[in-house]
Amino acid sequence: MAAAVVAEDPVRAISAAIELEAVGLKKTFRKGSVDIPVLKGATLAVGQGEFLAIVGQSGSGKSTLLHLLGTLDAPDEGEIRLRGRRIDNLPANQRDALRNRHFGMIFQFYHLLPELTTLENVLVPLMIGRSVWHYLRHRRRYQRRARELLELVGLAARLKHKPRELSGGEMQRAAIARALVAGPQILLADEPTGNLDQHTGKEILEILAALNRHQKLTIVMVTHDPGIAARADRVVRLADGRLDCP
Amino acid sequence: MYKLLLCLRYLRTRYIALASIISVMLGVATMIVVNAVMSGFATEMENRIHGILSDVVLETRSLSGELDDQRHKEAILEVAGDAVEAMTTTVVVPAMLSFRYGENWINRQVQLIGIDENTVCGVSDFAKYLQHPENRRQPSFFLHERGYDVRDPLGGPDAPLRPQMASAGWEHRRRMARLQALEQRWKQAEGGHPGQGTALAGAAPHEPVPHDPFAQHRPEEAQFDPARQQHPGAILGLILATYRTPGSAEDHFLLLPGDDVTVTFPNAPQGDPPKIISRNFTVVDFYQCKMSEYDSSFVFVPMRTLQELRGMIDPASGLARFNSIQIKLKPGQDGEKVRDRLRAAFDPRFYVIQTWRDKQGPLLAAVQMETAILNVLLFLIIAVSGFGILAIFFMIVVEKTRDIGILKSLGASAWGVMGIFLGYGLSLGVVGSGVGMVLGLHVAWHINDVADWLGRLTGKPVFDPSVYYFYRIPAQVNPATVAWIVLGAVGIAVLASVLPALRAAMLRPVESLRYE
Numbered sequence: 072m073a074a075a076v077v078a079e080d081p082v083r084a085i086s087a088a089i090e091l092e093a094v095g096l097k098k099t100f101r102k103g104s105v106d107i108p109v110l111k112g113a114t115l116a117v118g119q120g121e122f123l124a125i126v127g128q129s130g131s132g133k134s135t136l137l138h139l140l141g142t143l144d145a146p147d148e149g150e151i152r153l154r155g156r157r158i159d160n161l162p163a164n165q166r167d168a169l170r171n172r173h174f175g176m177i178f179q180f181y182h183l184l185p186e187l188t189t190l191e192n193v194l195v196p197l198m199i200g201r202s203v204w205h206y207l208r209h210r211r212r213y214q215r216r217a218r219e220l221l222e223l224v225g226l227a228a229r230l231k232h233k234p235r236e237l238s239g240g241e242m243q244r245a246a247i248a249r250a251l252v253a254g255p256q257i258l259l260a261d262e263p264t265g266n267l268d269q270h271t272g273k274e275i276l277e278i279l280a281a282l283n284r285h286q287k288l289t290i291v292m293v294t295h296d297p298g299i300a301a302r303a304d305r306v307v308r309l310a311d312g313r314l315d316c317p
Numbered sequence: 318m319y320k321l322l323l324c325l326r327y328l329r330t331r332y333i334a335l336a337s338i339i340s341v342m343l344g345v346a347t348m349i350v351v352n353a354v355m356s357g358f359a360t361e362m363e364n365r366i367h368g369i370l371s372d373v374v375l376e377t378r379s380l381s382g383e384l385d386d387q388r389h390k391e392a393i394l395e396v397a398g399d400a401v402e403a404m405t406t407t408v409v410v411p412a413m414l415s416f417r418y419g420e421n422w423i424n425r426q427v428q429l430i431g432i433d434e435n436t437v438c439g440v441s442d443f444a445k446y447l448q449h450p451e452n453r454r455q456p457s458f459f460l461h462e463r464g465y466d467v468r469d470p471l472g473g474p475d476a477p478l479r480p481q482m483a484s485a486g487w488e489h490r491r492r493m494a495r496l497q498a499l500e501q502r503w504k505q506a507e508g509g510h511p512g513q514g515t516a517l518a519g520a521a522p523h524e525p526v527p528h529d530p531f532a533q534h535r536p537e538e539a540q541f542d543p544a545r546q547q548h549p550g551a552i553l554g555l556i557l558a559t560y561r562t563p564g565s566a567e568d569h570f571l572l573l574p575g576d577d578v579t580v581t582f583p584n585a586p587q588g589d590p591p592k593i594i595s596r597n598f599t600v601v602d603f604y605q606c607k608m609s610e611y612d613s614s615f616v617f618v619p620m621r622t623l624q625e626l627r628g629m630i631d632p633a634s635g636l637a638r639f640n641s642i643q644i645k646l647k648p649g650q651d652g653e654k655v656r657d658r659l660r661a662a663f664d665p666r667f668y669v670i671q672t673w674r675d676k677q678g679p680l681l682a683a684v685q686m687e688t689a690i691l692n693v694l695l696f697l698i699i700a701v702s703g704f705g706i707l708a709i710f711f712m713i714v715v716e717k718t719r720d721i722g723i724l725k726s727l728g729a730s731a732w733g734v735m736g737i738f739l740g741y742g743l744s745l746g747v748v749g750s751g752v753g754m755v756l757g758l759h760v761a762w763h764i765n766d767v768a769d770w771l772g773r774l775t776g777k778p779v780f781d782p783s784v785y786y787f788y789r790i791p792a793q794v795n796p797a798t799v800a801w802i803v804l805g806a807v808g809i810a811v812l813a814s815v816l817p818a819l820r821a822a823m824l825r826p827v828e829s830l831r832y833e
Binding site for chain 2: 201
């Protein structure tokens with residue numbers, strides 16, 4: 072139902088419920104003396120509570136788009152809006168806070184910090200977002216929350232393990248728990264199953280789908296695999312630097 | 318919080334950083350030890366020099382001295398009476414010390430000092446450096462029966478004993494007198510009268526020596542009985558009467574209290590060129606302040622005797638001439654201010670007025686200079702370890718590029734990332750200089766054990782007590798210096814981590830996250 076509405080006019084049709092939108096994003100990378108345009112005017116709207124998949128060939132700019140959405144990088148042209156407010160030109164400290172509170176990110180290579188245990192890795196966003204005193208005062212509450220999340224993703228038995236002692240699937244679960252710990256509205260997932268076998272990948276997808284369904288978490292997932300993208304509510308294709316909605 | 322956590326984790330897991338911790342540690346430890354030893358030396362030396370010299374000294378430019386110390390003392394009190402605690406007069410003249418050892422006569426150049434044994438203790442530590450316990454309480458120029466210290470009173474428990482001193486005193490004098498008498502008779506028996514070859518055996522011990530020409534011309538000399546009488550007393554610098562063999566701190570005595578010496582010195586005439594005077598003195602004690610410059614040149618005799626011998630007493634008025642007045646100041650008085658006030662009051666053509674620091678200025682300045690240069694050199698060691706930290710940190714930042722990207726994607730700010738590495742540098746500095754401080758203090762407090770151990774290890778004593786007149790290495794830890802060293806080392810560690818930290822802060826998260 073939603074997909075049909077979006078297809079007519081992606082921006083305006085669901086504007087009332089739009090969580091995140093990108094308008095005319097352009098991004099060019101420079102390699103030596105050669106300019107490589109990656110995004111040539113990508114436009115996208117993500118509804119509140121939507122599970123959106125972006126598919127594209129490798130090198131098509133999927134990750135770049137995701138990084139732009141998550142304010143990890145700035146577009147050359149175009150705008151990114153969160154609930155109607157432009158966020159790509161905010162000062163650095165506000166973008167840092169946005170990344171900390173509003174976005175959760177998971178990556179193909181999990182990107183856990185190797186020196187910290189699973190529990191500590193999950194706690195890192197809370198440590199980053201709070202002052203030392205605040206964190207220490209509420210430490211117990213935060214640790215309880217991290218444990219609950221780890222239980223939710225099925226890692227309750229691995230709290231004290233370092234990332235190198237975990238399997239790929241376990242690391243990705245820990246990464247999901249970390250992405251959720253600060254209570255974000257949007258989860259940005261960059262090839263979350265790209266490095267996992269089919270079975271494990273499926274489990275991870277189940278977790279994401281459940282989060283979307285039960286907690287109304289908006290999810291933007293990037294993948295090259297149409298089979299995985301099929302689990303999403305809606306799929307958009309990134310090709311030649313532009314998004315087209317099938 | 319994550320900064321703290323990561324700092325601690327990095328500290329525990331990055332073993333390469335240990336290298337920089339160790340270099341900081343060694344630098345800090347070395348600096349603390351060197352400073353402790355240097356300041357121990359300096360303090361020891363200053364204490365000694367200050368103890369030997371008084372706070373301020375007024376000297377006459379002429380060796381013949383100036384008339385009437387009492388008048389001068391009054392003038393000093395008038396100028397700086399509020400600052401003066403005590404004064405004593407001395408007569409100083411260069412002289413030659415001669416004594417017989419076996420068949421040889423030994424001559425040594427000395428500084429002959431006439432002191433007033435009753436007031437000298439009020440201005441300096443003179444008494445402290447004597448070898449007879451009673452003389453240390455109240456110096457006297459009379460020979461003691463026995464009781465001279467066998468153990469060096471300032472040497473501490475490690476000083477070698479001086480067994481020869483056990484027999485010093487009247488006992489030694491009587492034995493030497495007997496020997497001398499015997500020897501004299503021998504000589505007469507051999508050289509004098511061929512016809513009386515057996516005279517020696519028959520000669521009665523108390524028979525006067527008839528052929529001694531002096532006995533007739535100088536009757537008062539003949540009546541002098543060395544077994545019962547002494548010449549005017551003399552206190553010799555210990556090195557004048559001893560020698561040492563290399564590598565040992567043991568003193569071998571050429572003279573003991575009770576022996577006679579001859580001192581030759583110029584008189585102090587008015588108008589004529591000085592004439593040479595020789596006079597016998599009896600050694601009554603030794604003076605050892607452990608400053609070899611002084612121990613090897615001072616001979617103290619009673620001032621009045623010296624004034625009389627040198628003709629420094631004005632026959633008309635009975636007033637005596639003197640060479641210097643030593644002044645002790647009240648506690649807390651600034652010697653240099655008093656010196657300047659006195660300089661203004663006394664004619665510089667005839668008087669030299671100096672503080673004890675002025676008198677030993679070059680020596681103290683040399684020690685200070687050495688300390689300063691050593692500090693600069695050693696601080697460069699810590700600076701070098703700073704560059705070590707810089708290089709290692711750059712490596713770690715490169716290695717941690719991905720983690721930095723992760724942190725940024727989780728919302729860490731550039732300052733936060735910079736803080737991790739600054740904090741890391743700080744903790745390296747704190748740990749390194751902390752361990753270095755403990756090590757340095759430990760070594761400084763046990764410097765002698767360490768020196769002994771090194772000596773055993775290398776088979777060569779590190780600290781040769783025959784070179785220095787300390788038996789132990791003096792070490793003095795100055796808390797302020799230690800604090801400065803530690804702060805400096807921590808500061809260098811933080812400074813060295815600024816560049817890598819900035820680089821980490823400037824990293825763009827996207828680049829580091831894209832690829833595995």
